[in-house]
Amino acid sequence: MSLLDNLKDEMKVAMRAKDKDRLGVIRMAISAIKQAEIDNKTELNDDGIIAVLTKMVKQRKESIKMFKDGGRDELAAKEAAEVSALEDFLPQPLTDAEIDQLINDAIAQSGATSMADMGKVMGLLKPAMQGKADLGAVSGKVRAALNK
Structure with missing residues (x-):
């Protein structure tokens, strides 16, 4: 349905x-x-x-x-x-651990090494997280991960 x-x-x-x-x-x-x-x-x-x-x-x-x-x-x-x-009509939200795992996977998959690659990482994450996580908060986590 x-x-x-x-x-x-x-x-x-x-x-x-x-x-x-x-x-x-x-x-x-x-x-x-x-x-x-x-x-x-x-x-x-x-x-x-x-x-x-x-x-x-x-x-x-x-x-x-x-x-x-x-x-x-x-x-x-x-x-x-x-x-x-x-x-009630949206998919179950992702947990913080699941979000962190998806971010790490996307960084590894895209080969991102700096903030210049943030668009590539977000491009991979958006379809997987649409409706399941606040993409603004995810963006902040990606930024923090790329600045390490």
């Missing part, structure tokens, strides 16, 4: 359960996926859908931080609930 089919099935479940919050998040996700398909003039596969969902989660996490800084805890809680609902 594709990820889009899973989203549609969960939308039906949320409708039957009268879970308006979860239903709204799922509808928003499906809408974002359809918009990405229209923008790219292609049908997204599961990897493309994961990229869209990951972007949505990242946006909401940034919003949570801004809401908390602004003293708007009720809005931060709403965004946190949306993040939780979206993360």
Whole structure:
């Protein structure tokens, strides 16, 4: 079953359960996926859908931080609930040990020796980690590994 089919099935479940919050998040996700398909003039596969969902989660996490800084805890809680609902459809996050192992493998595979090779390393890591790890944090770890 594709990820889009899973989203549609969960939308039906949320409708039957009268879970308006979860239903709204799922509808928003499906809408974002359809918009990405229209923008790219292609049908997204599961990897493309994961990229869209990951972007949505990242946006909401940034919003949570801004809401908390602004003293708007009720809005931060709403965004946190949306993040939780979206993360149900993303793959299991990688552990720190798995991330470190993938970074070491990518550095060895690319033959990277300096910061000039960071693009090669990230190019290898991005497909393996899309939706499973925060690529910004991974980038910092790669930078630290290449500066040794």
